[in-house]
Amino acid sequence: MTTQTEVDGTVIERAVIRVGIVDDEPMARAFVSKILGAAADVAVVAEGADGADALELVRTTELDVLLLDLRMPRMDGLDALRELRRQPRVPAVVVLTTFHADQAVATALRLGAKGFLLKHIEPAELVRAVRVAANGGAVLDPTLTNDLMGHLATHHLDRIGAAAEVTRLSARLRDVLRLVGMGRSNGEIAEELRLSDSTVRGYVSEILAATGCANRVTAAVLAQRAGLLD
Structure with missing residues (x-):
């Protein structure tokens, strides 16, 4: 699925990000779908x-x-x-909720x-977050509490001295x-540091192995706790 945009008379094709929304409140699904539907490069293709x-x-859905x-x-x-976690092909899953007890969110990230x-979240930030997640980046709400950050980081500190x-x-x-902590995708990191995508992927794998972080999100939280974003 692609969308076409015209830039200086040139038609450019871009891949459309296919999104599924799962929420038990129909109004919430409709609101999120409306926000994402306004973006040319995002399409809500399934709901639950x-x-x-x-x-x-x-x-059943790509x-x-x-x-x-x-x-x-x-x-x-x-x-x-x-x-x-048992499925062979899983999209980037982003929790979108009003429920943000530290233990529950920390568990979600570890899963x-x-x-x-x-x-x-502001509509524009939601669209941006979907784009970041689709490109392999970590998505953290800007109001992420220090308690949650501490909960995740302390887990790693106690377990492996991350x-x-x-x-x-x-x-x-x-x-x-540091760039992972800022929510950058591999492509964005590669562009900023003038590296190839494959080199960045290798570096991220090294970071996860060295710190014991389960994924990019816990690595991003660790970067914040370690002061790399200060």
Whole structure:
């Protein structure tokens, strides 16, 4: 699926980001769908009302990003994430919720969510977050609490001493980790540091292995706690 835009008389084709929305509130789904539908490069192609629907959507629909609520009947978002880990092909899952208890969100991130957003997010930021997630970036709500950051980082500090590992990373890896912490995708990091995409992917893998972070999101939180964004 592509969309066409004209720039200086030249028609440019761009891939459309296919999004699924899973939320038990029809009004919430409709509102999010309206926001995303206004973006030329985003298309909402599937909707569901609970975690069981999320599993079915992933099995039957080609998705780039899945926006998933946490508190839903029949199967909640956390149980859906646990089941999705067993699927061979999973889109970038981003939690979009009003429920942001630190333990629940931390669990969601450890189960493979690429980030979380609160439903009060500005429309333009929601669209941007979908684009970032589709391109492999980490998505963290700007109101992420210090308590949550501490909860995640402390887990790593107690388990493998990740904060100490950050200080032992090479300067190049710290540069990459800093940009991961800022929510940059591999492509954006490659452009900023003048590296190839494959080189950046390799660096990110090195960072995850060295720090013990489960994914880009926990690495991004660790970057914030380590002061790399200050």
